Amino acid sequence: MTPDRLELAHRRTGAVGLGGAQPAPFADAADVVGWFGGLQSQDYHVAKWALALRLGPGVTDADLDRAFDDGVILRTHVLRPTWHFVAPGDLRWLLELTAPRIHALNTYAYRLGELDGPLLRRTTDLIADAVADGNHLTRTEIAALLARHGITAAGFRLGYILIHAELERMICSGPLRGKQHTYALLEERVPRAASLERDAALAELVRRFFTSHGPATTKDLAWWSSLTRADIATGLSLAGDALESTDVDGSTFWSAPGNARTPAPSPSVRLLQAYDEYIVGYTQSRYLLDLGDLAPVASGKAALPNGGIVVDTQVAGRWKRTVRAGTVVLDAVLCRPFDAAETAALHAAADELGMFLGVRAVVSASVL
Structure with a gap:
């Protein structure tokens, strides 16, 4: 266990919100999610625990359900072809930046599900119309809606129909209905926010990743964000002095200057x-x-x-x-x-x- 590697690990736990002493550095769930840009929530119930760890004692599972129901945090497909918690203020520009890349990664799945462009546009329009005016629908209800229009939508195929509608910025998570998740019209759920030019969005996402995950490598970021190496290089050049690098084990690690927080008492x-x-x-x-x-x-x-x-x-x-x-x-x-x-x-x-x-x-x- 070399000192250089261990120092990187200590700095990283601080960046991801796990290494600092109390008080917790984050104000609420939206603050945590905004720090990361996106926080993977493939399993909604255990993903809430990732938020709670960063908010400190006193936050309950029910508190985070309420925040989710109120739209303080949203859950949708962005960054990679999986669910993430995202802050409402970040959702539009993140999707504008990453959706084309995720669509490209989903090409094989669309083809496997016999989901061509015209059919996906039709299903997206049908779903958006159905959830308008606060008519939040569950996955099962959306499948029944599509079936009434002669479209088979179940399992894998339904999943990619919904992912497409999310990536097209038409729908996102609605409030829970009991234990079931619902979908809402993004236009009604997410406040309008100024769009970012593509270069500005690249710089922001690259800066945010290395600030919240650093020290980390560009290969780490490529996996996390689905961005190309060329896009990452552009983002790094635009981020300027907001990021710094160090070389360990023959790899370049990027982070925000002075990103380490006060270590928690050991053993933690x-x-x-x-x-x-x-x-x-x-x-x-x-x-x-x-x-x-x-x-x-x-x-x-x-x-x-x-x-x-x-x-x-x-x-x-x-x-x-x-x-x-x-x-x-x-x-x-x-x-x-x-x-x-x-x-x-x-x-x-x-x-x-x-x-x-x-x-x-x-x-x-x-x-x-």
């Missing part, structure tokens, strides 16, 4: 969901998570099936939560034995999860 244990930006925001330099080679995170030999247990900056195990009868059971599988201080920090992290969910936390730990 974090229960990260598998799509947390600290885990999923990188490809080339994900190895910084596991400098001790305790878990095969970087090599791809095994994924973290539910979530990662991080001690200070390093993966030290995996975890799964099960909620039942007023209790959340945290099954923790450790890559190595924890000492007394680390064990106490693990229990404190579990208690924080319990407070977020409004239940008592129980820890069941084992060692690989």
Whole structure:
């Protein structure tokens, strides 16, 4: 574990909002999402925990549901062909920048689903008309709507019909209806905001990624954003003094100047969901998570099936939560034995999860 690599990891935990001491650096959910530009929310329920970790104790699962219902944060397909939480003020310019690239990445899926241009334009218009005037519809209701117009839409095919409508800036997430998600007309859900010229948008997205994820590499950004290498090079040149670079292991790492926050007391244990930006925001330099080679995170030999247990900056195990009868059971599988201080920090992290969910936390730990 070289000092240079460990220093990068410490700086990175600060940038992603996990390494700083209290008080929490973010005011609310929109502040967290805006810091990143987009926060992956493939699984809505556990993605809320990624927000809560950055907001600090006192934020509950119900609080974040209310923020989502109120449109404080939105959930849609942007950056990559997957869901992200996005702040309303960022959604339009991000989609203008990234949608053409994501459409290109989706070409094979559109073809596989027999979704040509005229059909996709028709389905997008039908869906937009149907959800207008606050008539928020679930996925099942949209499928039934399309069926009434003679369009088969189920499973994979329905998914890409909806993704297309999102990328075309026609629909986005609406409020929850019980446990079901709904779609809303983007024009009604997202306040009008000034558009960004393409170069300005490139500079902003590049700056925001390296500020919130740095130190990181351009290959990391290419994965995270779907931007081409040429676009990233343009964004870096336009970002100017807002970013700085350092070379480690033969790779150039970019970050905002002085991006490190005051380290949290050690040992600090974090229960990260598998799509947390600290885990999923990188490809080339994900190895910084596991400098001790305790878990095969970087090599791809095994994924973290539910979530990662991080001690200070390093993966030290995996975890799964099960909620039942007023209790959340945290099954923790450790890559190595924890000492007394680390064990106490693990229990404190579990208690924080319990407070977020409004239940008592129980820890069941084992060692690989």
